[in-house]
Amino acid sequence: xxxxxxxxxxxxxxxxxxxxxxxxxxxxxxxxxxxxxxxxxxxxxxxxxxxxxxxxxxxxxxxxxxxxxxxxxxxxxxxxxxxxxxxxxxxxxxxxxxxxxxxxxxxxxxxxxxxxxxxxxxxxxxxxxxxxxxxxxxxxxxxxxxxxxxxxxxxxxxxxxxxxxxxxxxxxxxxxxxxxxxxxxxxxxxxxxxxxxxxxxxxxxxxxxxxxxxxxxxxxxxxxxxxxxxxxxxxxxxxxxxxxxxxxxxxxxxxxxxxxxxxxxxxxxxxxxxxxxxxxxxxxxxxxxxxxxxxxxxxxxxxxxxxxxxxxxxxxxxxxxxxxxxxxxxxxxxxxxxxxxxxxxxxxxxxxxxxxxxxxxxxxxxxxxxxxxxxxxxxxxxxxxxxxxxxxxxxxxxxxxxxxxxxxxxxxxxxxxxxxxxxxxxxxxxxxxxxxxxxxxxxxxxxxxxxxxxxxxxxxxxxx
Numbered sequence: 466x467x468x469x470x471x472x473x474x475x476x477x478x479x480x481x482x483x484x485x486x487x488x489x490x491x492x493x494x495x496x497x498x499x500x501x502x503x504x505x506x507x508x509x510x511x512x513x514x515x516x517x518x519x520x521x522x523x524x525x526x527x528x529x530x531x532x533x534x535x536x537x538x539x540x541x542x543x544x545x546x547x548x549x550x551x552x553x554x555x556x557x558x559x560x561x562x563x564x565x566x567x568x569x570x571x572x573x574x575x576x577x578x579x580x581x582x583x584x585x586x587x588x589x590x591x592x593x594x595x596x597x598x599x600x601x602x603x604x605x606x607x608x609x610x611x612x613x614x615x616x617x618x619x620x621x622x623x624x625x626x627x628x629x630x631x632x633x634x635x636x637x638x639x640x641x642x643x644x645x646x647x648x649x650x651x652x653x654x655x656x657x658x659x660x661x662x663x664x665x666x667x668x669x670x671x672x673x674x675x676x677x678x679x680x681x682x683x684x685x686x687x688x689x690x691x692x693x694x695x696x697x698x699x700x701x702x703x704x705x706x707x708x709x710x711x712x713x714x715x716x717x718x719x720x721x722x723x724x725x726x727x728x729x730x731x732x733x734x735x736x737x738x739x740x741x742x743x744x745x746x747x748x749x750x751x752x753x754x755x756x757x758x759x760x761x762x763x764x765x766x767x768x769x770x771x772x773x774x775x776x777x778x779x780x781x782x783x784x785x786x787x788x789x790x791x792x793x794x795x796x797x798x799x800x801x802x803x804x805x806x807x808x809x810x811x812x813x814x815x816x817x818x819x820x821x822x823x824x825x826x827x828x829x830x831x832x833x834x835x836x837x838x839x840x841x842x843x844x845x846x847x848x849x850x851x852x853x854x855x856x857x858x859x860x861x862x863x864x865x866x867x868x869x870x871x872x873x874x875x876x877x878x879x880x881x882x883x884x885x886x887x888x889x890x891x892x893x894x895x896x897x898x899x900x901x902x903x904x905x906x907x908x909x910x911x912x913x914x915x916x917x918x919x920x921x922x923x924x925x926x927x928x929x
């Protein structure tokens with residue numbers, strides 16, 4: 466019997482590197498498809514609610530959704546990121562980690578959500594009765610259900626079960642779709658009915674999510690309180706970056722200034738701009754979802770190579786998508802939302818540019834978290850928030866809602882540069898290596914695109 470000659474070390478390393486790249490590309494492709502599907506659903510529900518509620522009603526609904534999700538997500542104390550990081554590094558302890566993170570979120574986050582709900586209600590006290598009555602219910606309900614479902618679900622992302630994670634993370638969006646459809650069919654398109662319907666549907670889907678996590682990662686039924694300090698030590702800096710990030714995300718901080726200084730109709734226009742700006746996060750969001758656990762799980766040269774290629778590909782796809790989406794806005798907005806939203810076209814284009822900058826920032830931040838440097842992300846987000854606040858104070862009164870959108874462009878752009886410099890300092894690479902796409906990145910993007918169809922078909926046929 467012939468014995469095959471061992472391959473040279475360099476050749477074996479090359480094959481391993483190729484397999485890692487292929488796996489990374491497949492996971493990104495599947496996540497891109499999921500993000501695209503979720504954003505299409507979000508855009509459709511936004512069109513329905515905008516047409517049935519009008520600019521003022523759509524603006525009030527945006528206030529409840531954006532601020533309720535902000536307070537609810539904030540109250541998780543960064544433990545969603547912590548469970549991803551620690552499960553990626555020690556996958557054999559994932560069953561122990563997810564239940565410890567979920568229990569820590571419930572116990573430690575409850576006082577935060579109560580305080581945050583009171584603060585948010587005070588900040589938007591000038592809004593209508595529908596907003597004041599439904600915001601506390603939405604924020605507290607969203608927090609409890611996320612702690613019981615989304616925190617455990619991220620353990621699947623940490624251990625690399627991306628197919629199951631992508632399928633299950635769609636369920637909260639389905640809960641909102643069902644609520645909108647029932648409200649539309651029953652002619653009960655009001656904010657309290659939508660919020661109540663969403664929370665009831667989310668509760669049912671949360672049971673499905675939790676059951677699948679338990680089935681894949683059977684827990685050790687202990688609260689794991691001794692792990693809480695370790696999780697919070699990672700989560701709090703990550704949370705500190707989440708606060709300014711979430712204020713900038715979806716235009717929340719701009720929304721607050723518009724609500725104080727401009728007419729309610731401007732909030733409805735901003736909601737439409739946010740829907741298009743969110744499209745710019747589809748591809749970067751998918752890359753960041755995969756890049757964070759993969760960077761945490763690898764070491765040395767492979768870790769740096771994977772991180773830098775992820776950031777450069779993000780810049781490439783963001784430029785292409787920004788040009789494409791912005792060029793379609795003048796035609797698509799009146800067609801989808803009605804001619805009363807035509808005056809929002811310029812605002813939407815600015816929100817698209819801001820969304821592109823945010824997408825790059827998200828990937829850079831995920832890379833830094835994977836390197837174990839959440840504090841660097843915190844400082845980058847604080848820079849973005851400080852600059853955005855300065856621009857809002859200066860620009861909203863003379864330029865109106867366009868000044869508010871410009872503040873997001875400036876904040877996200879400068880923050881992305883700050884985070885890129887942080888990666889440059891940690892990895893000892895040039896800023897060009899961090900941000901400027903190469904021909905290899907173009908080939909990698911084309912390869913991922915070709916494999917995308919195959920991966921999505923496999924996802925559709927694979928059982929949970």
